[in-house]
Amino acid sequence: MGWLEDTSVVVTGAGSGLGLAIVERFAAEGASVVAIDKSAAKLAELQARAGERIATITGDVRDYADNERACELAVQRYGKLDVFIGNAGIWDFNESLAGTPASSLATGFDELFAVSVKAYLLGAKAAQPPLAASRGSMIFTLSNAALYPAGGGPLYVASKHAGLGLVRQLAYELAPDIRVNGVAPGGMATDLRGPEALGMDRTSISDAVPIDEMLRRHSALHRAPRPADYVGAYVLLAARQESATVTGTVIDVSGFGTPARPADHAGTR
Numbered sequence: 001m002g003w004l005e006d007t008s009v010v011v012t013g014a015g016s017g018l019g020l021a022i023v024e025r026f027a028a029e030g031a032s033v034v035a036i037d038k039s040a041a042k043l044a045e046l047q048a049r050a051g052e053r054i055a056t057i058t059g060d061v062r063d064y065a066d067n068e069r070a071c072e073l074a075v076q077r078y079g080k081l082d083v084f085i086g087n088a089g090i091w092d093f094n095e096s097l098a099g100t101p102a103s104s105l106a107t108g109f110d111e112l113f114a115v116s117v118k119a120y121l122l123g124a125k126a127a128q129p130p131l132a133a134s135r136g137s138m139i140f141t142l143s144n145a146a147l148y149p150a151g152g153g154p155l156y157v158a159s160k161h162a163g164l165g166l167v168r169q170l171a172y173e174l175a176p177d178i179r180v181n182g183v184a185p186g187g188m189a190t191d192l193r194g195p196e197a198l199g200m201d202r203t204s205i206s207d208a209v210p211i212d213e214m215l216r217r218h219s220a221l222h223r224a225p226r227p228a229d230y231v232g233a234y235v236l237l238a239a240r241q242e243s244a245t246v247t248g249t250v251i252d253v254s255g256f257g258t259p260a261r262p263a264d265h266a267g268t269r
């Protein structure tokens, strides 16, 4: 018996990386999932090996109608919606204010905030009626960049901090019917890309940054997590019997709140 039996879930940005890991773990815990992503190719791959507990929808989370279609499909197919997980995101590859040309700062901001913030708001709006009916919950993927500086440049860090504000405000507004929480993962090697407006849509974090090595060297626990390592917090927050009193909070699974000890003092692994 899994933690998420009889639980109907929508996951955005579910085609790769963290979203895909959430879909696979949730299905293994007994959930029924609607996976939405803008990449039809990624979803086709997922669908090819998915069982009947996973349905896919190609769509852009910046569009309200696509969020609504995903929530409606969950209700139509599984009879209800228990959990909405806003997760789709893009990064700014640590581009600083000084390094961003003035000509693309505004368009880069618009594109990044549209995915990181506007889409979360639109998803919340679409999910609210079915979640109120099931007394369900929302979970939003934030980041170490929602809590600390230096997990990106000003566009990404500001957008993830805005996500924290959304979690707090929506938890307040939607109580007592709907719990709203966030998860703040740290770095991981995924297909995470950046705004087209900044010319960052063709490279992934895995290609552009020696992310595993950086994490192993500079994180307190000296490890390079895989997406699946971060998923337990989502399972906890989605399982209403395990987190019935939890709302308006962010589980920081990044480990970035603790500075790394110098290598000569750190334990060996």
Ligand SMILES: NC(=O)c1ccc[n+]([C@@H]2O[C@H](COP(=O)([O-])OP(=O)(O)OC[C@H]3O[C@@H](n4cnc5c(N)ncnc54)[C@H](O)[C@@H]3O)[C@@H](O)[C@H]2O)c1
Residues within 6 Å of the ligand: 012, 013, 014, 015, 016, 017, 018, 019, 036, 037, 038, 039, 042, 059, 060, 061, 062, 087, 088, 089, 090, 091, 115, 141, 142, 143, 144, 185, 186, 187, 188, 189, 190, 191, 192, 193, 205, 227
């Ligand atoms: N990779 C990291 O180091 C890291 C660290 C902290 C937080 N995060 C966060 O984790 C979340 C997932 O990112 P990931 O690292 O798994 O990257 P990823 O690129 O592997 O997964 C994100 C998915 O979102 C989809 N997507 C992007 N824009 C979309 C849109 N407009 N409409 C629909 N789908 C869209 C992409 O196609 C992709 O499949 C993001 O919110 C990201 O900010 C990532």
